[in-house]
Amino acid sequence: MTKHQKRLSVPKSWPVERKTETFTVKADAGPHGEAGVPLLIVLRDVLEYADSRKEARYALNQDNVLINGTPVADEERPVGMFDILAFDERDEHYRVFPGQGGRLALTPIDADSAGSKLGKIVEKRTVPGGDLQLTLHDGQTLLVEDDSEYGGNDSVVVSNDDGEIVAHFPYEEGExxxxxxxxxxxxxxxxxxxxxxxxxxxxxxxxxxxxxxxxxxxxxxxxxxxxxxxxxxxxxxxxxxxxxx
Known part of the structure; x- marks a missing residue:
């Protein structure tokens, strides 16, 4: 399987120029499916914090780049909608947000806001053992004692520290x-x-x-x-x- 991705065929959410070069990096399997943007593209092409894959790898090996509170060392790790991207040494924090035309953009946020991320509930079901499981848009799963208050298309805010739900926004008129x-x-x-x-x-x-x-x-x-x-x-x-x- 090729490790390269043609720029002309990348998902429209990827913030890359499509006509300057033929290929770009391909995202690893992971959160967000095909819409996930490789971290290398964010570091090199969007933020311009690295000039090459080698520089990006070096930076990531310092454990100063976090996605949703977890240090990331894989430059091909997909980054997607509502992820929290933090740079500890720079004291910079961003939320990945959909921009005009569907292209993902980085929105600056403060450190407090970077402690949790938003997720849309796309599925809820009972798993073996009787536990109730919510599945979010990025594939994250949460076990809850009672899912009666949660509906499909609702949104929840999840703490990056312990994975607990800290806020809930129902999908209903007026929201x-x-x-x-x-x-x-x-x-x-x-x-x-x-x-x-x-x-x-x-x-x-x-x-x-x-x-x-x-x-x-x-x-x-x-x-x-x-x-x-x-x-x-x-x-x-x-x-x-x-x-x-």
């Missing part, structure tokens, strides 16, 4: 959401209406915005978020986003 895919990726608003579609088709979500525009998208493309995501130095400023094509 703040961001679109993470589709034509409105990166847009933020409140759910005005959830339109249930009969059969196997996706439900539609109508989102209202303060500027009055609003938008409509499918249920899979929206994630309920915390009010803090709309701070001046957070979701409104998709800092460190990759260059335009």
């Amino acid at each position: 703040l959401v961001t679109a993470v895919d589709g034509a409105h990726a990166g847009d933020i608003g409140r759910i005005e209406e959830i339109q249930t579609t009969p059969g196997s088709s996706s439900n539609n979500v109508i989102v209202e915005q303060e500027d009055g525009d609003g938008f409509e998208t499918v249920e899979e493309y929206v994630v309920v978020i915390d009010e803090n995501f709309t701070g001046d130095d957070e979701a409104d400023a998709t800092a460190k986003e990759g260059d335009d094509e």
Whole structure:
């Protein structure tokens, strides 16, 4: 299996230029599936903290680069939506957030906010032994004593230290959401209406915005978020986003 990825065929969420060179690094298997961006691309192409794979490997071997509170040494480790990226020596912290057009962007956050990450519940089920398990959008699983308060498409905030749920945001009308895919990726608003579609088709979500525009998208493309995501130095400023094509 090839270790290279053609730039023209990378997922649209990857913040890379597609026409400058033929190949780029391929992400390892891991969180976020095919949408996960290799850490090397973030370090080299987005933040420009390394000029080469060799420099990135050296930096990662110092255990000063953390994803969701855990030091990472693999430059091909996928980074994806809502991950927390921290640089201890620089005292810098970022949240991976969907930018305009669906390209992932790094949003600066403070150290307190970097202690936990947001996750969208995509599945909940009973596992052997009778435990109740929630599966999040990035593949992380959580065991809970009672899942009755958690619904599909709800969001939870998970502590990076112990994996405990520290906040819960239900998927319902009136909640703040961001679109993470589709034509409105990166847009933020409140759910005005959830339109249930009969059969196997996706439900539609109508989102209202303060500027009055609003938008409509499918249920899979929206994630309920915390009010803090709309701070001046957070979701409104998709800092460190990759260059335009």
